[in-house]
Amino acid sequence: MMSRQAFLCSVGSLYLSLLFIFLLMDVYARPANHSVLKERAGEAREENEILPPDHLNGVKMELDGHLNKEFHQEVFLGKEREEFEEDSQPRRNRRKLVGIFSKVDINNDKKISAKEMQRWIMEKTDEHFQEAVEENKMHFRAVDPDGDGRVSWDEYKIKFLASKGFNEKEIAEKIKNNEELKIDEETQEVLDNLKDRWYQADNPPPDLLLSEQEFLSFLHPEHSRGMLHFMVQEIVRDLDQDGDKKLTLSEFISLPVGTVENQQAQDIDDDWVRDRRKEFQEVIDANHDGIVTMEELEEYMDPMNEHNALNEARQMIAVADENQNHHLELEEILKYSEYFTGSKLMDYARNVHEEF
Numbered sequence: 027m028m029s030r031q032a033f034l035c036s037v038g039s040l041y042l043s044l045l046f047i048f049l050l051m052d053v054y055a056r057p058a059n060h061s062v063l064k065e066r067a068g069e070a071r072e073e074n075e076i077l078p079p080d081h082l083n084g085v086k087m088e089l090d091g092h093l094n095k096e097f098h099q100e101v102f103l104g105k106e107r108e109e110f111e112e113d114s115q116p117r118r119n120r121r122k123l124v125g126i127f128s129k130v131d132i133n134n135d136k137k138i139s140a141k142e143m144q145r146w147i148m149e150k151t152d153e154h155f156q157e158a159v160e161e162n163k164m165h166f167r168a169v170d171p172d173g174d175g176r177v178s179w180d181e182y183k184i185k186f187l188a189s190k191g192f193n194e195k196e197i198a199e200k201i202k203n204n205e206e207l208k209i210d211e212e213t214q215e216v217l218d219n220l221k222d223r224w225y226q227a228d229n230p231p232p233d234l235l236l237s238e239q240e241f242l243s244f245l246h247p248e249h250s251r252g253m254l255h256f257m258v259q260e261i262v263r264d265l266d267q268d269g270d271k272k273l274t275l276s277e278f279i280s281l282p283v284g285t286v287e288n289q290q291a292q293d294i295d296d297d298w299v300r301d302r303r304k305e306f307q308e309v310i311d312a313n314h315d316g317i318v319t320m321e322e323l324e325e326y327m328d329p330m331n332e333h334n335a336l337n338e339a340r341q342m343i344a345v346a347d348e349n350q351n352h353h354l355e356l357e358e359i360l361k362y363s364e365y366f367t368g369s370k371l372m373d374y375a376r377n378v379h380e381e382f
Contacts, residue, residue, distance in 0.1 A: 143339035
């Protein structure tokens with residue numbers, strides 16, 4: 027029979043072992059250091075910086091035809107959106123929101139009109155435009171190795187394939203000698219689509235050499251009316267089932283979200299369909315005839331369309347306009363802060379007069 031002392035030693039040893047295991051589990055379970063996460067995100071961006079992004083800030087629809095779920099926050103917060111995402115202190119976010127309210131309320135009457143919101147939306151959209159221009163300068167330098175201010179399709183192709191893990195020198199040599207490249211089918215399909223977009227961004231006279239401005243249109247089609255039209259053509263082509271170059275409601279809501287395996291997935295699909303139906307009927311289909319033409323979709327996609335900005339302003343006001351005066355008071359924006367900023371600040375709305 028084990029002695030009491032031996033038993034206690036055994037229990038103590040087991041406790042220490044378990045404690046050590048729990049400590050290890052805690053270390054590995056903790057979220058990575060924020061700076062490390064940002065560094066990794068930066069590396070990911072560097073790898074794909076020469077690829078046109080699927081998501082365009084301040085544009086209502088993604089390049090793949092999905093609705094931009096962050097649109098309201100993007101056109102309300104502009105560059106300050108990142109601050110709201112990184113700052114976990116509701117009180118600080120409330121103060122920032124109070125500051126934004128005072129900037130939107132240009133006549134200082136303690137409420138925001140549709141015209142004031144429209145002006146603000148246009149200002150924030152332009153902010154995203156300028157941010158894209160600055161990023162484009164850096165990205166253009168990355169694909170213009172000889173610094174001549176022009177990028178050929180072959181130069182871009184080499185950099186793109188290098189970002190996908192191909193040996194840059196080997197690819198460059200094969201392209202120079204017109205040798206066949208061994209590329210997987212998926213990468214080749216992406217390259218073909220990019221080449222189509224490259225041709226569209228190449229302004230007359232076409233020379234297959236993109237300037238910095240043309241490269242901006244390539245990466246950010248919202249900056250060019252011609253590229254915006256091409257982007258709309260691609261979206262319609264992907265959604266149009268009968269080939270008439272128009273979209274019906276059923277075509278617009280038929281994009282598969284994924285295989286529905288359980289009730290939770292079914293709810294996600296239902297929400298997705300409901301959101302798309304509402305956007306189609308209330309916003310995109312301007313004349314409410316049940317058909318969305320390319321022209322209607324192009325107007326909807328144009329981020330610098332002042333009429334769209336005014337409609338958006340009215341919609342944003344309607345979401346939080348509890349007293350139905352067609353304006354937004356600060357209390358209303360704070361109460362519906364998650365819609366405008368992505369942050370819940372409702373608990374602090376009652377303290378609004380402390381700082382405003």
